Amino acid sequence: METRPVLTCFLRSEGEVLLLRRSDAVGSYQGQWGGVAGHVADDAGRERDPETAARAEIDEETGLADAVTLVREGDSFQIADTDHGVRWRVHPFLFDCEARTVATNEETTETAWVHPPEILTRETVPRLWTSWDRVRPRVGTVREDRTHGSAWLSLRALEVLRDEAALADAGRSDDLETAERDGDDWDALAAVAAELREARASMVVVANRVNRAMAAVADESPTAVEQAATETLNHAVTADRVAAAVAAEHVGDRIATLSRSGTVSTVVDAVVPEAVLVAESRPGGEGIGVAETLADRAAVTLTTDAALGYALEDWTAATLVIGADRVLPDGRVVNKVGTRSAALSAAAADVDCYAVCATDKIAPRATWDREERDAREVYAGDADMAVSNPTFDVTPASAVTVVTERGVLETTDIEEIADAHRDRGEWPGRR
Numbered sequence: 001m002e003t004r005p006v007l008t009c010f011l012r013s014e015g016e017v018l019l020l021r022r023s024d025a026v027g028s029y030q031g032q033w034g035g036v037a038g039h040v041a042d043d044a045g046r047e048r049d050p051e052t053a054a055r056a057e058i059d060e061e062t063g064l065a066d067a068v069t070l071v072r073e074g075d076s077f078q079i080a081d082t083d084h085g086v087r088w089r090v091h092p093f094l095f096d097c098e099a100r101t102v103a104t105n106e107e108t109t110e111t112a113w114v115h116p117p118e119i120l121t122r123e124t125v126p127r128l129w130t131s132w133d134r135v136r137p138r139v140g141t142v143r144e145d146r147t148h149g150s151a152w153l154s155l156r157a158l159e160v161l162r163d164e165a166a167l168a169d170a171g172r173s174d175d176l177e178t179a180e181r182d183g184d185d186w187d188a189l190a191a192v193a194a195e196l197r198e199a200r201a202s203m204v205v206v207a208n209r210v211n212r213a214m215a216a217v218a219d220e221s222p223t224a225v226e227q228a229a230t231e232t233l234n235h236a237v238t239a240d241r242v243a244a245a246v247a248a249e250h251v252g253d254r255i256a257t258l259s260r261s262g263t264v265s266t267v268v269d270a271v272v273p274e275a276v277l278v279a280e281s282r283p284g285g286e287g288i289g290v291a292e293t294l295a296d297r298a299a300v301t302l303t304t305d306a307a308l309g310y311a312l313e314d315w316t317a318a319t320l321v322i323g324a325d326r327v328l329p330d331g332r333v334v335n336k337v338g339t340r341s342a343a344l345s346a347a348a349a350d351v352d353c354y355a356v357c358a359t360d361k362i363a364p365r366a367t368w369d370r371e372e373r374d375a376r377e378v379y380a381g382d383a384d385m386a387v388s389n390p391t392f393d394v395t396p397a398s399a400v401t402v403v404t405e406r407g408v409l410e411t412t413d414i415e416e417i418a419d420a421h422r423d424r425g426e427w428p429g430r431r
Helices: 050-062 116-120 128-135 139-144 150-170 185-199 204-215 222-248 262-271 286-294 305-314 339-348 411-424
Strands: 002-013 016-022 036-039 068-073 077-081 086-097 108-114 254-258 275-279 299-303 319-322 333-336 352-356 392-395 401-404
Touching: 002 050, 002 128, 016 036, 016 050, 016 116, 036 050, 050 068, 050 086, 068 128, 086 128, 108 116, 116 128, 116 150, 139 150, 139 185, 150 185, 150 204, 150 222, 150 262, 185 204, 185 222, 204 222, 204 411, 222 262, 222 352, 222 401, 254 262, 254 286, 254 305, 254 339, 262 286, 262 319, 262 352, 275 286, 275 305, 286 299, 299 305, 305 339, 319 339, 333 339, 339 352, 339 392
Parallel strands: 002 086, 254 275, 254 319, 275 299, 319 352, 352 401
Antiparallel strands: 002 016, 002 036, 016 108, 068 086, 077 086, 333 392
C-alpha cells in the first residue's frame, strides 16, 4: 500500500478553529468536514517541506496566509485507507489566525468557526480529532510557555479544560490527559483545573478564568464543565476586546509600549497611531518581535529598555500603553520587568500611562511572584556574586491608570472586583 504524506492545518481564532466542508471537486471524503488539507508534494510531484506546503494550502483554500502564525507542528501519524488503497501520513499543524473572513476555492462548499469539541460530533475526515489532539494545548503549554502574554495563556488554559471535559463526556479515554488520574470524571477534571490555575502563579488571569469557569459549573459532570469553560472562553475574548476599545478612546497618536500584550496590539490596531515607540523588553526580548509586527502599521522606533525613560520625552510620546499580568487589590500593577521604570519616567515627562487589561487580571490577594529567570542570561562568569534576573516588577498605583472592559477603574472598583474573584476561587469546596 502506497504511503502519501498529507497535511491537516487548524487555524485558531478566539478559541475556535476553522473547519471546511469538502466539495465534489476533491478526490476523497467529499461532503465531510476537515481542516485546511492537502498533499505535501506539489502538483508536479515534488516533495515540499511540510510547513511550506501547509502555508501554501492555507493561502489556496482560505486566503489567510498573511494572517497566520505557526503555533505548533504535531507528530505525524498514519491512516490506512483500504477504500482508496493508500496509507496517509498525516502532518498536523496549528496556526493562530488574526482574521476570520475566509476566501475559499472550489474544494470547499462551506466553512465554520467552531470550538474543537464539535469535531467529536460532526461527520469529519478520518481521525480529525487525532490531528487536533496532536497540536491542542495541554497543561504543559500553559506552564512552560515563555513567549506569549498572560491573556493568551489564559485562553489556552480554558481550551485545555474545555477539551478535557469534552473527551471525558465522549468517553475518549485514549486521548484524555486525565486518563491516568484516580477517581471519577469530576475529580479528574477538578484536578486538571487545579493544575491549570497553579501553572503560572505570576499570571493571575489564568487562575481567575479557570476559577470563573469552575465556579459556574451547574453540576459535577463533564458536559457542565465543557459548557462553563466554553462560555468563560467566549466571555474572556469579549472582555479583552472591549478593554482595548475603551483604552483606544484615551490614547494619543504617538504610543510608547514595552513587552508583548495582545490587548495593547488591539489598541494599536484601533488607534492607527502616527508612530509607535517600543522597548526591546529584556529578558526575552519580545519587544523586538512586537516592533516587527507593528512596522507595517505605523512608523516604529525600537529602543533599549535603558533608553526608554529618556526616549519617552525626547521622542515626544503622547501615551505609554502597557499590558498587565496582574493588578493588585490596591491598584498596583505587576507586569514585565521594566514597566515600573517606564511608568515612573512617563510621569516625570508628563506622559499618561495606561495599563490595559480585562478585569480578570485583578488579583484576589496582594501577592505576586518576580518569576526569576536563569541567572546565566545576565552573567555566566566565575565571580562570586548574586544575580537578579526577574521577569516581573510592580508599578505603584499613582503612576498608572487601569483601563478595563468596565472603563477606567478607581481603587475602590479594583478592591470590589478582587473580592469577587476571591469568592469564585472557593469552588474546590463545592462538595
